[in-house]
Amino acid sequence: MPQTAFEPWNDPAAKPLIQFRNVSKRFGDFTAIDDLSIDIFEREFFALLGPSGCGKTTMMRMLAGFETPTSGTIMLDGQDISPIPPNKRSVNMMFQSYALFPHLTVYENIAFGLRRSKMPKDEIDARVKQMLKLVQIEKFGARKPEQISGGQRQRVALARALAKGPKLLLLDEPLSALDKKLRQDTQFELMDIQEKTGTTFVVVTHDQEEAMTVASRVAVMDHGKLKQVDTPDRIYEAPNSTYVADFIGDVNIIEGYATNQGDTVSIAWSEGNSPIIGTPSKPIADGKVSFAIRPEKIAISAERPTDRNNIVHGKVLDIAYLGNLSTYHVALPDGTIIKAQTANSRRRSSRPFTWDDEVWLSWTDTAGIVLES
Amino acid sequence: MRRLTWFNATSLTLGFAFLYIPMIVVIIYSFNESRLVTVWGGFSTKWYGELLRNDAFLDAAWVTFKVGFFSSIIATILGTMGAYVLVRGGRFYGRTLFSGMIYAPLVMPEVITGLSLLLLFISIGLDRGMFTIILAHATFSMCYVSVVVSSRLVSFDRSVEEAALDLGCTPFEAFRLVTLPIIAPAVISGWLLALTLSLDDLVIASFVAGPSATTLPIKVFSSIRLGVSPEINALSTILIGIVTIGTIAASLSTKRAFMRRQREERMAEQAG
Amino acid sequence: MNLRRFSLIAVPYGWLLLLFLVPFLIVFKISLSDVALSIPPYTPTLELSEGWAGFRDFLSQLDFENFKFLATDDLYWKSYLSSVQIALISTTICLLIGFPIAYGMANAPKEWQPTLMLLVILPFWTSFLIRVYSLIGILSQEGMLNQFLMWIGIINEPLTILNTNIAVYIGIVYTYVPFMILPIYATLIKLDGSLLEAAEDLGCSRTEAFWRITVPLSKAGIIAGCFLVFIPALGEFVIPSLLGGSDTLMIGKVLYEEFFSNRDWPVAGAVAVILLLILIIPIVLYQRNEQKMMEADT
Numbered sequence: 001m002p003q004t005a006f007e008p009w010n011d012p013a014a015k016p017l018i019q020f021r022n023v024s025k026r027f028g029d030f031t032a033i034d035d036l037s038i039d040i041f042e043r044e045f046f047a048l049l050g051p052s053g054c055g056k057t058t059m060m061r062m063l064a065g066f067e068t069p070t071s072g073t074i075m076l077d078g079q080d081i082s083p084i085p086p087n088k089r090s091v092n093m094m095f096q097s098y099a100l101f102p103h104l105t106v107y108e109n110i111a112f113g114l115r116r117s118k119m120p121k122d123e124i125d126a127r128v129k130q131m132l133k134l135v136q137i138e139k140f141g142a143r144k145p146e147q148i149s150g151g152q153r154q155r156v157a158l159a160r161a162l163a164k165g166p167k168l169l170l171l172d173e174p175l176s177a178l179d180k181k182l183r184q185d186t187q188f189e190l191m192d193i194q195e196k197t198g199t200t201f202v203v204v205t206h207d208q209e210e211a212m213t214v215a216s217r218v219a220v221m222d223h224g225k226l227k228q229v230d231t232p233d234r235i236y237e238a239p240n241s242t243y244v245a246d247f248i249g250d251v252n253i254i255e256g257y258a259t260n261q262g263d264t265v266s267i268a269w270s271e272g273n274s275p276i277i278g279t280p281s282k283p284i285a286d287g288k289v290s291f292a293i294r295p296e297k298i299a300i301s302a303e304r305p306t307d308r309n310n311i312v313h314g315k316v317l318d319i320a321y322l323g324n325l326s327t328y329h330v331a332l333p334d335g336t337i338i339k340a341q342t343a344n345s346r347r348r349s350s351r352p353f354t355w356d357d358e359v360w361l362s363w364t365d366t367a368g369i370v371l372e373s
Numbered sequence: 374m375r376r377l378t379w380f381n382a383t384s385l386t387l388g389f390a391f392l393y394i395p396m397i398v399v400i401i402y403s404f405n406e407s408r409l410v411t412v413w414g415g416f417s418t419k420w421y422g423e424l425l426r427n428d429a430f431l432d433a434a435w436v437t438f439k440v441g442f443f444s445s446i447i448a449t450i451l452g453t454m455g456a457y458v459l460v461r462g463g464r465f466y467g468r469t470l471f472s473g474m475i476y477a478p479l480v481m482p483e484v485i486t487g488l489s490l491l492l493l494f495i496s497i498g499l500d501r502g503m504f505t506i507i508l509a510h511a512t513f514s515m516c517y518v519s520v521v522v523s524s525r526l527v528s529f530d531r532s533v534e535e536a537a538l539d540l541g542c543t544p545f546e547a548f549r550l551v552t553l554p555i556i557a558p559a560v561i562s563g564w565l566l567a568l569t570l571s572l573d574d575l576v577i578a579s580f581v582a583g584p585s586a587t588t589l590p591i592k593v594f595s596s597i598r599l600g601v602s603p604e605i606n607a608l609s610t611i612l613i614g615i616v617t618i619g620t621i622a623a624s625l626s627t628k629r630a631f632m633r634r635q636r637e638e639r640m641a642e643q644a645g
Numbered sequence: 646m647n648l649r650r651f652s653l654i655a656v657p658y659g660w661l662l663l664l665f666l667v668p669f670l671i672v673f674k675i676s677l678s679d680v681a682l683s684i685p686p687y688t689p690t691l692e693l694s695e696g697w698a699g700f701r702d703f704l705s706q707l708d709f710e711n712f713k714f715l716a717t718d719d720l721y722w723k724s725y726l727s728s729v730q731i732a733l734i735s736t737t738i739c740l741l742i743g744f745p746i747a748y749g750m751a752n753a754p755k756e757w758q759p760t761l762m763l764l765v766i767l768p769f770w771t772s773f774l775i776r777v778y779s780l781i782g783i784l785s786q787e788g789m790l791n792q793f794l795m796w797i798g799i800i801n802e803p804l805t806i807l808n809t810n811i812a813v814y815i816g817i818v819y820t821y822v823p824f825m826i827l828p829i830y831a832t833l834i835k836l837d838g839s840l841l842e843a844a845e846d847l848g849c850s851r852t853e854a855f856w857r858i859t860v861p862l863s864k865a866g867i868i869a870g871c872f873l874v875f876i877p878a879l880g881e882f883v884i885p886s887l888l889g890g891s892d893t894l895m896i897g898k899v900l901y902e903e904f905f906s907n908r909d910w911p912v913a914g915a916v917a918v919i920l921l922l923i924l925i926i927p928i929v930l931y932q933r934n935e936q937k938m939m940e941a942d943t
């Protein structure tokens with residue numbers, strides 16, 4: 001039986017928890033956010049992804065209340081939150097530096113927000129203990145932040161931000177300070193906790209792996225604008241622009257001239273090579289296009305393949321061996337370099353291709369994306 | 374280049390000898406039976422006894438402590454506010470004047486500060502006494518507190534304050550519950566500095582003191598003018614002793630706290 | 646600007662305006678007044694009750710007579726010059742003594758550095774008055790210095806050091822040397838040792854490396870230390886009073902005596918104004934240096 005996927009953004013009846021309506025934020029001459037509108041729904045694990053300076057941190061700080069929009073409105077649960085100061089919003093933040101209070105114990109750090117809300121003492125105690133259990137640091141309640149490790153501090157920061165049961169939790173580069181192994185484990189734990197508590201998470205990150213792993217939807221940002229907002233798989237397989245295609249993962253981008261021919265387009269891109277046949281996701285006019293194809297969608301072989309339309313021939317220029325994968329940089333006669341990636345699925349085979357080998361690269365009609373230039 | 378050459382070692386030894394020998398001489402001679410510096414009359418603590426019986430000195434000491442206590446507290450509060458305004462206040466009307474006024478006493482000759490304050494008190498008809506000294510000391514020492522506290526504020530991680538706001542504090546609560554405890558060491562150093570400056574001040578006190586309120590430095594100064602007095606040696610030794618014990622104690626406790634924290638951090642990383 | 650922010654700024658600001666700025670204005674006003682046998686011993690006094698006419702009358706009685714007096718009377722301009730000279734010489738000696746100490750501290754093994762710092766800070770916290778006093782016992786005719794010199798045979802008769810300018814130099818250097826050591830030490834500590842190694846690697850001798858690399862890079866600290874000594878030394882009062890002679894002319898002492906002994910407050914005011922004007926240049930230069938140091942750090 002097909003499982004109902006979690007897709008409130010596709011449900012016309014769903015009411016968004018957060019709404020940005022034509023929000024702009026300017027700092028003097030600099031425009032950090034440019035006429036941005038987006039809906040974020042309850043229980044989403046939403047990622048804001050982009051390079052430094054793209055505006056993602058500003059968006060988050062506006063949600064937290066540390067910045068106010070220059071124009072436009074931000075609604076939380078149907079209410080305009082601009083006039084509400086940060087201490088009165090039902091939004092809590094997990095800071096990149098964790099910002100734990102050094103003079104308070106772990107217990108007191110977590111209890112801090114609860115004490116401000118005038119909860120009865122025994123309820124506070126129960127809630128703090130519940131939080132300590134949730135992030136698995138029950139034994140460290142009496143310690144001070146300087147007495148615990150970096151990974152433990154991160155958990156305290158998370159527990160402290162969740163203690164008040166906010167409608168929205170903001171996470172500022174939550175995994176950036178952790179080493180790779182710890183990062184992978186923590187990613188899954190975060191997703192777990194999000195599901196368990198049912199809180200809406202908005203994560204800000206520049207690490208695309210992080211965003212793709214945890215998020216239900218990813219918003220790719222550039223210079224204050226949203227480039228694409230979609231589920232991770234659609235962002236990866238169906239980017240709507242060369243910027244998004246290039247930002248996420250590795251990609252080959254080939255510029256050419258497209259001519260429609262029924263279902264497919266024929267892209268003339270290089271004199272010495274036959275045109276690329278591709279299938280555009282939406283109707284595209286004849287003219288300049290960019291063809292984007294992921295390296296793992298390109299097959300590499302020693303003999304000329306016979307069953308595909310898109311075939312090119314070249315020499316292996318460079319090999320990036322990553323243990324589980326190998327990326328071959330193949331130079332075509334006209335100078336273009338195409339990256340092809342294969343899994344090293346056989347353990348003991350000698351490397352199939354080596355530098356300066358003559359190879360054939362091929363891909364199917366639907367392997368790549370045709371994008372407007 | 375972290376190499377201790379002969380040159381370095383000699384200059385350090387000579388340098389510290391230069392700094393300490395005069396004080397050591399005073400300490401030794403405070404135990405001298407004879408009045409004269411030239412003659413060693415044998416070990417005696419009689420000058421300490423004389424000192425403790427000298428009412429004038431004791432009264433002056435009491436006044437000095439009172440003035441020191443009150444002026445340093447006022448200076449600490451004002452100086453911390455001033456530091457906060459300078460580091461966090463952003464732009465406001467008259468900011469350059471404010472920062473100029475705060476830092477001026479650092480480089481102003483005391484005779485000018487003293488003279489100007491006395492003239493103020495006279496023109497508003499305020500009688501000179503302990504109160505005027507307290508006002509004067511608070512004014513000139515607040516800038517030292519500002520310097521100490523503002524250098525701490527500059528390196529302060531503001532995300533902790535934002536976290537406090539995020540969790541429900543009003544801005545004043547955030548200051549009281551989070552910022553203040555964290556900058557407390559700097560505030561306390563500033564307070565100690567203001568206290569020391571007040572206890573030690575001669576020039577400004579001379580200008581603004583009244584007949585009823587003589588501070589210890591004023592008394593000591595006039596005593597010295599009359600010649601070397603062994604009671605002053607005893608007093609000096611006591612003060613040097615207090616400062617030495619205080620400084621060593623403070624540095625030992627910071628060192629111990631530092632070592633303890635390092636040990637705990639190491640244990641935490643190992644426990645993972 | 647909301648009320649909270651306003652009061653945070655207003656309280657220290659108001660205090661300083663009242664107790665720092667206004668007094669200075671009064672000093673300036675007095676420097677333009679005449680001495681009088683009254684309480685207060687100067688005239689004119691500003692009677693606010695007499696309104697605008699009284700104010701104009703007040704202004705008309707002010708003059709620069711006191712400044713003219715200062716310019717013509719030998720005592721004053723000699724004192725200014727002498728103060729500048731004494732302050733300059735003392736600052737130089739302080740630098741010559743303080744720099745090697747700071748350098749030694751910076752090169753000492755890391756474990757010793759906190760202790761050495763402590764040894765420098767301790768005199769700093771000890772009473773200024775007591776430290777000057779301790780020099781009296783040493784520099785007097787029967788004092789330790791003379792006894793020591795005679796004992797090792799350099800001199801036969803005790804030198805008169807106390808109550809001369811020499812004693813003032815020694816006094817200023819002795820009391821202010823921690824102010825010279827600390828900024829220089831702070832700068833030297835931040836010096837990257839690998840720069841000196843690079844210099845030696847490229848052919849410098851140790852002394853050359855010192856003069857070409859260490860000294861220029863510690864310039865900011867040296868300048869800060871010099872200002873921290875020169876500026877207060879210029880207006881010093883205690884040291885010339887206790888250690889100097891009657892012919893030691895320092896402007897701080899002159900101002901004090903003008904005020905208390907001669908009871909000529911207007912002239913004292915004028916002396917103060919001129920002293921401030923002289924000091925403005927080094928003060929501004931000092932602030933600029935501090936600014937540069939802060940910018941270099943970021």
